[in-house]
Amino acid sequence: MARKKIALIGSGQIGGTLAHLAGLKELGDIVLFDIAEGIPQGKALDIAESSPVDGFDAKLSGANGYEAIAGADVIIVTAGVPRKPGMSRDDLLSINLGVMEQVGAGIKQYAPNAFVICITNPLDAMVWALQKFSGLPANKVVGMAGVLDSARFRYFLAEALNVSVKDVHAMTLGGHGDDMVPLVRHSTVGGIPLPDLVKMGLLSQEKLDAIVERTRKGGGEIVALLKTGSAFYAPAASAIAMAESYLKDQKRILPVAAQLSGQYGLDGTYVGVPVVIGENGVERIFEIEFDEAEKAMFAKSVASVSGLIEACKQIKPSLA
Ligand SMILES: NC(=O)c1ccc[n+]([C@@H]2O[C@H](COP(=O)([O-])OP(=O)(O)OC[C@H]3O[C@@H](n4cnc5c(N)ncnc54)[C@H](O)[C@@H]3O)[C@@H](O)[C@H]2O)c1
Numbered sequence: 454m455a456r457k458k459i460a461l462i463g464s465g466q467i468g469g470t471l472a473h474l475a476g477l478k479e480l481g482d483i484v485l486f487d488i489a490e491g492i493p494q495g496k497a498l499d500i501a502e503s504s505p506v507d508g509f510d511a512k513l514s515g516a517n518g519y520e521a522i523a524g525a526d527v528i529i530v531t532a533g534v535p536r537k538p539g540m541s542r543d544d545l546l547s548i549n550l551g552v553m554e555q556v557g558a559g560i561k562q563y564a565p566n567a568f569v570i571c572i573t574n575p576l577d578a579m580v581w582a583l584q585k586f587s588g589l590p591a592n593k594v595v596g597m598a599g600v601l602d603s604a605r606f607r608y609f610l611a612e613a614l615n616v617s618v619k620d621v622h623a624m625t626l627g628g629h630g631d632d633m634v635p636l637v638r639h640s641t642v643g644g645i646p647l648p649d650l651v652k653m654g655l656l657s658q659e660k661l662d663a664i665v666e667r668t669r670k671g672g673g674e675i676v677a678l679l680k681t682g683s684a685f686y687a688p689a690a691s692a693i694a695m696a697e698s699y700l701k702d703q704k705r706i707l708p709v710a711a712q713l714s715g716q717y718g719l720d721g722t723y724v725g726v727p728v729v730i731g732e733n734g735v736e737r738i739f740e741i742e743f744d745e746a747e748k749a750m751f752a753k754s755v756a757s758v759s760g761l762i763e764a765c766k767q768i769k770p771s772l773a
């Protein structure tokens with residue numbers, strides 16, 4: 454059986470980490486693409502030289518021309534710029550929208566059958582624009598944010614309770630901004646819902662509230678520490694989980710930015726919701742029944758995403 458082809462558009466911090474993880478997991482042969490000459494080639498060679506040590510078989514190459522992504526099965530997009538301290542993700546909209554236009558054209562021409570995972574920020578608006586620019590079907594174009602936000606939520610809970618991360622299941626929905634929606638009622642530790650843990654005295658309400666707030670601001674916390682860019686290890690791991698579910702038809706239920714067509718009362722917008730990812734891309738969207746407070750939080754988050762999508766339409770009238 455021929456190996457799968459994974460194309461990484463953007464070979465910066467996340468792109469390089471994606472290539473390394475995809476190699477270690479033997480997901481397929483890997484093409485790194487970037488406008489910066491030498492970077493994708495250098496990272497491809499460096500990772501290839503690690504393969505005898507770690508014992509993985511994958512061909513790695515670097516390129517500066519879109520023809521290199523031809524026939525890719527999976528494309529992960531990180532091209533663009535990250536934020537620096539003092540900036541919001543939304544400040545990246547204008548510059549990264551231009552990048553999405555170029556990337557979308559490249560995908561349309563060379564890899565129209567790929568499953569595309571967008572990571573570039575501001576995530577929900579960028580994946581919305583990328584789907585339009587590329588013209589690929591909506592079930593094949595998704596955004597990575599919810600897996601990362603949920604992983605942060607899970608990690609903070611496991612740390613507070615001094616238990617294994619493996620036994621913490623938690624989900625964060627909505628847009629990838631500070632008003633994202635960590636779902637407390639639907640999250641469990643050892644199968645016990647978080648509100649019950651509070652009732653049982655295992656976690657204080659104050660601590661839980663602080664964890665929710667820290668999750669919402671998780672991206673900014675790393676930006677403030679790194680100073681030169683944003684998180685890349687956990688974002689790369691999160692996108693690889695999505696790619697693996699597609700390539701291996703695992704049918705995992707993951708929170709991803711997906712295009713809605715009536716679910717949650719929304720049509721055409723991209724926002725983080727639980728979906729099944731299998732060989733057909735987004736195979737199903739789960740519609741969670743929210744209580745009044747959750748409904749209000751989700752609506753606020755969606756309103757932020759809608760504002761960014763409107764801004765995209767103003768900048769690029771072809772998207773309207
Ligand atoms: N969705 C999420 O959860 C999440 C998490 C972390 C980072 N991000 C976002 O991912 C993006 C990438 O982050 P990073 O840390 O890898 O940044 P980075 O600066 O390390 O890498 C970005 C790369 O994109 C390349 N690039 C710029 N314009 C390009 C173009 N037109 N075509 C091809 N390549 C181009 C740059 O040369 C650079 O190598 C940022 O927008 C960041 O905000 C999103």
Ligand SMILES: O=C(O)C[C@H](O)C(=O)O
Pocket residue numbers: 535536542574629671672673675676683684688
């Ligand atoms: O916060 C950022 O700018 C990067 C990313 O969206 C993150 O959540 O780590």
